[in-house]
Amino acid sequence: MYNIGIIGCGKIAQLRHLPEYAARGDVRIAGVYDRNQERGEAVAKNYGAKSYHTYEELLANPEIVAVSVCTANNSHAEISMKALQAGKHVLCEKPMALTREECREMVRAAERNGRHLLVGHNQRFLKTHQEARRLLQEGAVGKLISFETHFTHAGPETWSIDAGKNVWFFDKDKAVFGAMADLGVHKTDLIRYLTGQEIVLSHAFLETLDKKGGDGTPIAVDDYAVCYYRLEQGAAGTMTVGWSNYGREDNSTILYGQEGVMKLYCDEKYSLIIEKKDGTRVSHEIDRIQTNAGQSKSGVIDEFIECISEDRESIISGREALASMEAVFSAIENADTMGLAGKRRELR
CATH class of the missing domain: 3.40.50.720 (NAD(P)-binding Rossmann-like Domain)
Structure with a gap:
């Protein structure tokens, strides 16, 4: 015991x-x-x-x-x-x-x-992600070219134990990071897990687009982030995370290979879909993604x-998490901070 x-x-x-x-x-x-x-x-x-x-x-x-x-x-x-x-x-x-x-x-x-x-x-324990990793390793869509992964929902103020606009996630002293680390660290780690490759180049765009604190002013952490990642074998892609998705939570990933496309949690029924360049399509009904509203065993x-x-x-392990955090830190350090904490850079 x-x-x-x-x-x-x-x-x-x-x-x-x-x-x-x-x-x-x-x-x-x-x-x-x-x-x-x-x-x-x-x-x-x-x-x-x-x-x-x-x-x-x-x-x-x-x-x-x-x-x-x-x-x-x-x-x-x-x-x-x-x-x-x-x-x-x-x-x-x-x-x-x-x-x-x-x-x-x-x-x-x-x-x-x-x-x-x-x-x-x-996210490494979701059965669809585990099967996708296996299929990628077997070459189900050929050599990976690019990817896109998403994680967006309505924000932590909708489900935190102390729900509301004064939630600690919006407090820069307590949270330090915004959506990029809250949600982005999950999808950064997932890309490393699915592909078995390390991220060698990263860049992010961080913004505060919608969220406001209890005093009505914009929060001091990002509520939206888009990140560019390049993997060690040359594939590249984007990660989009955000706290201002007021529709159905999006936790999808698409992997583009030389022989086809693999879609994860893009369909309500089929959690893994493979579309080959010859027009064939294989759909797998494996599980459903975990959401804030629909929890399942982690x-x-x-x-x-x-x-x-x-x-x-x-x-x-902590060592695996460290590798994912290294990519997140690099992305944040290389970030363009538009509209974040009073900073804005615009094209003229």
Whole structure:
């Protein structure tokens, strides 16, 4: 039986981490911590756990062997490294951390302390993505030429535990990044996973187009981003992410090869479609994409516990997450910031 601690009891913890741990027969949720003490106590009561007044007190419990870090972005690195130093295995929510050095230090801390560090890149566990990776490797659409991937929805203020225009995702001090890191890190990691290739060139366009805070002024982080990525074997493509899609959530990917096109989650019924250049079409009904409104089992919690049990490297290890974050950091550093935090550059 593995005793688990939950640090941060917001929406992602309540929708995924807590129920998925509770569904396993070999896990006990032993302790929780949340800055909102009342929320933490309510969660603890619901799961038969202890509510701690500080996360340091939770980490000091020697019976807790692993923790989920589900806090705001600006505390991921600090809490994760303290947990690793305390001898805990760590599952950290994305984005991994705020700087390259923080990400690298998290990986080093895991290695120094002989503990597993995983980051919640759940898109690698979707069956359609796993089948697409296999088919790409088999050459189902020939050599990859280009790609486009999307992740857009109505924004975190519509589903966060403290929903509304003052949500922490819009607070630059707590979130630091906007849609580019919130959603873009998922699709950056997915492109690396699907293709088995590293991203060698990146550039982004970041904007604040629509979102406003509680005071009516534009938020200080990006709510829309378009990124150009080039892969190590020459293929190139775009990633579009945003928080201002007020229709159906879009989490689609299209891969263009020399022999055809592969479409993922572009069709309501068929999650994987291959269109060959000879006109043939093969449609696969595999699964449905996870959405904020339609949650399904992530696979992340099972992977975390199994990695601990089997003492093996994970496909969502800290080192894998670091490689994806490197591409995100490069894209942001090379970004054109139009209309972001008061900056605007226009053609004359």
